Amino acid sequence: MRDFLPADKARRERVLAVIRERYRVHGFDEIETPVMEEHGRLHAGIGGDNEKLAYNVLKRGLDEDAIRAAADDPSALTDLGLRYDLTVPLARFYATNRAQLPAVFRSIQIAPVWRAERPQKGRYRQFVQCDIDIIGDASARAESELIVATLDTLDTLDALGLAGGSVRINDRRVLDWMLESFGFAADERPGVLITIDKLDKIGPAGVVAELRERGATATAVDGFEAFLNRPMTLEYNPYGERQIRKLLPAGAPDEIVAHLVGIGAAVAAARPSTGSAPGGAESASGEGDSAVAGLERDIPLVFDPFLVRGMGYYTGTIFELAHPSVDYSLGGGGRYDGMIGRFLGQDVPAVGFSIGFERIVDLIDERADAASPAIVLVHDRDVPEAELLAVKAALIAQGSRVRLEQRTKNLKALLERSASDGYTAFATLAAGAAVDSLEVKPLG
Numbered sequence: 001m002r003d004f005l006p007a008d009k010a011r012r013e014r015v016l017a018v019i020r021e022r023y024r025v026h027g028f029d030e031i032e033t034p035v036m037e038e039h040g041r042l043h044a045g046i047g048g049d050n051e052k053l054a055y056n057v058l059k060r061g062l063d064e065d066a067i068r069a070a071a072d073d074p075s076a077l078t079d080l081g082l083r084y085d086l087t088v089p090l091a092r093f094y095a096t097n098r099a100q101l102p103a104v105f106r107s108i109q110i111a112p113v114w115r116a117e118r119p120q121k122g123r124y125r126q127f128v129q130c131d132i133d134i135i136g137d138a139s140a141r142a143e144s145e146l147i148v149a150t151l152d153t154l155d156t157l158d159a160l161g162l163a164g165g166s167v168r169i170n171d172r173r174v175l176d177w178m179l180e181s182f183g184f185a186a187d188e189r190p191g192v193l194i195t196i197d198k199l200d201k202i203g204p205a206g207v208v209a210e211l212r213e214r215g216a217t218a219t220a221v222d223g224f225e226a227f228l229n230r231p232m233t234l235e236y237n238p239y240g241e242r243q244i245r246k247l248l249p250a251g252a253p254d255e256i257v258a259h260l261v262g263i264g265a266a267v268a269a270a271r272p273s274t275g276s277a278p279g280g281a282e283s284a285s286g287e288g289d290s291a292v293a294g295l296e297r298d299i300p301l302v303f304d305p306f307l308v309r310g311m312g313y314y315t316g317t318i319f320e321l322a323h324p325s326v327d328y329s330l331g332g333g334g335r336y337d338g339m340i341g342r343f344l345g346q347d348v349p350a351v352g353f354s355i356g357f358e359r360i361v362d363l364i365d366e367r368a369d370a371a372s373p374a375i376v377l378v379h380d381r382d383v384p385e386a387e388l389l390a391v392k393a394a395l396i397a398q399g400s401r402v403r404l405e406q407r408t409k410n411l412k413a414l415l416e417r418s419a420s421d422g423y424t425a426f427a428t429l430a431a432g433a434a435v436d437s438l439e440v441k442p443l444g
Helices: 006-025 048-053 064-069 087-100 140-160 172-182 186-196 199-213 218-228 241-246 254-270 281-285 289-296 357-363 385-397 411-420
Strands: 036-038 056-058 078-082 105-114 126-135 166-171 301-303 317-322 331-335 350-356 374-379 401-406 425-429
Touching: 006 105, 006 126, 006 140, 006 357, 036 087, 087 105, 087 126, 087 350, 126 140, 126 357, 140 166, 140 254, 140 317, 140 331, 140 350, 166 172, 166 254, 172 186, 172 218, 172 254, 186 199, 199 218, 241 254, 254 301, 254 317, 317 350, 350 357, 374 385, 374 411, 385 401, 385 425, 401 411
Parallel strands: 166 301, 374 401, 374 425
Antiparallel strands: 036 078, 056 078, 105 126, 126 350, 166 317, 317 331, 331 350
């Protein structure tokens, strides 16, 4: 949990403003939920490992005997907890307010969450999440809208020095089918997925070795190992049916492949044209021109058959936001059609995408992050207050941000501190000077 100096806070707010504005133009509406939820809801088995990191709030009024008696039962000690993500609160929010919401509800949530993490670079105990979700739409249109809005936000953040992001995409149904085709039993698949999720870190040999150590079905591990080590051609295939089928075992379900291809076509149709991808779109998808016209554009989508995402509530499409400058994701999400039903008593389709704000703001180029003109007005001690405020108001009216600073003996230190606070220029003001006579000089 961190303090933020003025320059850091200003940069964070600038990035948040971009994210919020781009989400809104795509038709999403912002909501707000309490920072605390009921203990039972936060520990309902839908938050994965995050449930273990929740900060729980002690019940009011417990005396020493009551605490001792309930020491082995956390639910008897606590009735509330700080939210560890924004998805569980959204599910509760929708179930509570459904009658006042549209049939297809597109929400924005931008707010802090809390997890009892071991602090390290990129991981904090309090951090901001930026979520967009679509509830009530079971079609691939929902995933496509989320991806388009997220990529558009990244495009807009290019002006602040963030460029080159892409979205890795998979489907939990693909993973389940693939493990079944290799021969893994249903009850061992969750553990197998945990190991497969380490593929980027420990490599194919490490994954196979760990699966054998776990005691996974030997013949299934043999088949999976053979698949990982199969010979592959080096031809380039843009996102589409050919890319997807090439990366999966033979016989992948047509319905799921068509779902993933359809998302790509919709995203491509909404993206600015950058020219045809190598090899042509038709050869990449194996479909007619009308079905894949959008795929003629080079879109930043990549099918990853081993993308797992750790949250147990995902039921279909899953995705992660990648950036070439880092080896970790900058966000992610997926379809979680079963979650809201736990609160509402009936299933409601839902899908969401969360931008990892803390990781993204760390990548912003500080030089590109400068705001509009910000002037430090250094004045002599004898300048009347009325003159100071009149000149300051005139500069503000011209569109500048202005800070008043009385001249010090160490002017260099004053200007260096102002530059670190995000100011870009300075001017000196003597008694009787007019705003037109000011000589504004750049800082740095």
